[in-house]
Amino acid sequence: MRIHIGCEMSFDFRQETPLIAMLNVHYSRASDLERPDFLTSDPPVPIESYRDSFGNWCNRLVAPSGRFTLGTDAVIRDPGTFEMADLMAWQHExxxxxxxxxxxxxxxxxxxxxxxxxxxxxxxxxxxxxxxxxxxxxxxxxxxxxxxxxxxxxxxxxxxxxxxxxxxxxxxxxxxxxxxxxxxxxxxxxxxxxxxxxxxxxxxxxxxxxxxxxxxxxxxxxxxxxxxxxxxxxxxxxxxRDAADVPLTHTFGPSTLESFKVWTDEIVE
Known part of the structure; x- marks a missing residue:
């Protein structure tokens, strides 16, 4: 199965504001992507990527004042089956x-x-x-x-x-x-x-x-x-450990989220 995934987030910033975004597919699923799910922005700004202490892919940037949009868009391959629990999995001491x-x-x-x-x-x-x-x-x-x-x-x-x-x-x-x-x-x-x-x-x-x-x-x-x-x-x-470690976005200053879209659509062959 192929799934079209992505998101678009638009903010209003009062001033230039540093921002960290965690919106990319985890490295454990990266090989299922048909192409890299690069983070893009409008207006375009320099984006620096790094891995945090948990191995998550993060992007840091400085958003300009005014309206600012960022997001991802990709196609990912998926088995297309419902998740199955391993009923025999034991609890470790x-x-x-x-x-x-x-x-x-x-x-x-x-x-x-x-x-x-x-x-x-x-x-x-x-x-x-x-x-x-x-x-x-x-x-x-x-x-x-x-x-x-x-x-x-x-x-x-x-x-x-x-x-x-x-x-x-x-x-x-x-x-x-x-x-x-x-x-x-x-x-x-x-x-x-x-x-x-x-x-x-x-x-x-x-x-x-x-x-x-x-x-x-x-x-x-x-x-x-x-x-x-x-x-x-x-x-x-x-x-x-919890949501404090993995916020979708973390802004270092006042901001207003104006719009937010997420899509996960099956691509019918």
Missing amino acids: VRDLPSETLLFLLPSRFCESDLLADEAWRLFGHMPLGIARVQAVCDFVNNHIVFSYGNARPTRTAAEAYREQSGVCRDFAHLAVTFCRALNIPTRYCTGYISDIGMPKPWSSMDFAAWMEVYLGGRWHVFDPRNNSPRIGRILIASG
């Missing part, structure tokens, strides 16, 4: 985990696994280890939080989402990440594209999404507490 996964057991800015540890063990400590326990977390979070753009805010933490029972996909992911870390399962926060390919219509307007990956059975596995169902065409952009 902490002492047996690879050292590079230990960071994803620790509390972070939006995922206060220390604050919610007692609640995590109360809710899920009786569940079987491994995939079944992670799925129980996702089922709980999916039922506990009501999706609402109107109640979104960029500073909400997992503990606050748990109390308020409202939020957007990042809040679902943060809470599930937090519970899993408290249960000694390495878990990282992910952002990227999730298509509606294969889902019943009508489809809502596309947006970037958040989900998580857990380390079980010697590899990372995708779980999506917001949608809580397999998808076709999930395309990773970045992963980290």
Whole structure:
């Protein structure tokens, strides 16, 4: 399957403003791109690219004052099948985990696994280890939080989402990440594209999404507490400890987001 993916974001800046953008497909999917998904801007400005400490591809630039647009556009190849969970994946003892996964057991800015540890063990400590326990977390979070753009805010933490029972996909992911870390399962926060390919219509307007990956059975596995169902065409952009590590854009000054478009369209041969 071939999928047309991309985004366009337009800002209004009061003055020249440094900006970091994380909008490119993750290196683990780069070989599936038919051509590089270069970040472009209007008006054009010099763009410097680098990898952050998690291996995510980042772009830094200085946006001029006034209207400024940036985005990507690409075609990516995808298996075109629904995601399949490995039901036999086991949960590692902490002492047996690879050292590079230990960071994803620790509390972070939006995922206060220390604050919610007692609640995590109360809710899920009786569940079987491994995939079944992670799925129980996702089922709980999916039922506990009501999706609402109107109640979104960029500073909400997992503990606050748990109390308020409202939020957007990042809040679902943060809470599930937090519970899993408290249960000694390495878990990282992910952002990227999730298509509606294969889902019943009508489809809502596309947006970037958040989900998580857990380390079980010697590899990372995708779980999506917001949608809580397999998808076709999930395309990773970045992963980290939480949303603070992987913002789509980070501006070092005042700005107003004027428009925002995302597309993930199947190309019918």
